Amino acid sequence: MREAPGTQADGALLAAAAAGDAEAFAVLYRRHAGAVLRFARTMTGAEDVAEDIAHDTFAAILAAAGRFDASRGAFSTYLYGVVRNLTRARLRRDGRLAVLGDLDDVAAVDVRGTDEPHERLARARDAAALRLALRRLPSRYREVVILCDLHEVSYEDAARIVGASVPAVRSRLHRARRQLRAALTDDVATRVPAWTPARCLP
Amino acid sequence: MTPYDEPADDRLSHAMEALRTADLQRPLPRHLERRVVALVGALPGDARDRAPASTRRRAAVARRLAWGLPAAAALAAIAVSAGWRVAAPARDAVPSMAPPVQARLESPTPVLVEAAAPVVARAPRRPRDAPASQRQERPAPPPVEPLQLVRVRMSQSDLVLLGVPVADADPSRRVDVELVVGLDGAPVGLRRIQLVAPSVP
Secondary structure, eight states, rough: OOGGGGGOOOOHHHHHHTTTTTHHHHHHHHHHHHHHHHHHHHHHHHHHHHHHHHHHHHHHHTTTGOOOOOTTOEEEEEEEHHHHHHHHHHHHHTTTTTTSSSSSSSGGOOSSSOOOOOHHHHHHHHHHHHHHHHHHHHHHHHHHHHHIIOOOOOOOHHHHHTSHHHHHHHHHHHHHHHHHHHHOOOTTOOOOOOOOOOOOOO | TTTTOOOSSSSSHHHHHHHHHHTTTTTHHHHHHHHHHHHTTTTTOOHHSOOOHHHHHHHHHHHHHHHHHHHHHHHHHHHHHHHHHHOOOOOTOTTOOEEEEHHHOOOOOOOOOOOOOOOOOOOOOOTTTTTTHHHHHOOOOOOOOOOEEEEEEGGGGGGGGGGGOOTTTTTTTEEEEEEOOTTTOOEEEEEEEEOTTTTTO
């Protein structure tokens, strides 16, 4: 009896997708697309670029489905490695371009779950300030912060993803957090652009 | 406390939690799912459409190199050989003092020469790019007949009889007309018309 795609392991879903099962690939996408998009979005700061990277990531794992070996690590680690490589390649390519960050202002941060409006606004401002501070970090620091602090990946998996040792990851994380903390306490450096209309019509 | 231990409760932790919550609540774009799932529908074995953009670019560069390198090598070889021919002395050039044509004429071997076909005079060719109206045959000119020139003085209003209507013609005014008349006496054309001065009767 064939197992339902929703309960299959990631490796089995990938193999089925490579054999032409679109439903299996859709389940795999829904299972991991959020993490891929969040990683690419926080790394690049642009929603459309993150969508492109996510598309290329899933295209790459489908094209090289035989390359995944479940005995060497989890599928999510493999996926993070692919999206990390594609993101770094995109950042290198667009290094001289200025991203018109649609995620830097407070209005783009939707923080729900709090009833008090001023609490919601404060959390939104904190999130926007952190996003802005992350954009100013070097990419080797930024990626470990995203993996370990935002995506709660273990140090071992993060080290495997970025291709470094665990002490190196911990060192980068420590330095990155120090820079972020300094940026968040510095009002000038973390000034979140307030939403103001460009022009007021009479 | 190790060097990597961080203070537990600070603004950074709150900001991390806020950003994590905000990102987790973003819905997945539906159009992206359609695009991604459509990758499976690509033809089996057509890995170019499934590969990421960077892989496609590398494959395109490799394809161009696969065709371009042999072509460039062939062009370079042609250019080098042409340059060598130009730079080398003309070995086949005929010296001016020893014409080889005469030596061939002095050969004792008889040569059988076939009779040449008679030459047929041909009309000069029309240019190919001439318009169709110019390519049509022109009509033969009319046969030439002896003509006669006749000078007459007539009323200005009578010019209409010769096919020359004059506006506001005055019957009292006279004109001298030189008529070209054929053998049958019919006018063929007008050569000259001149108004006669009023004082002339």
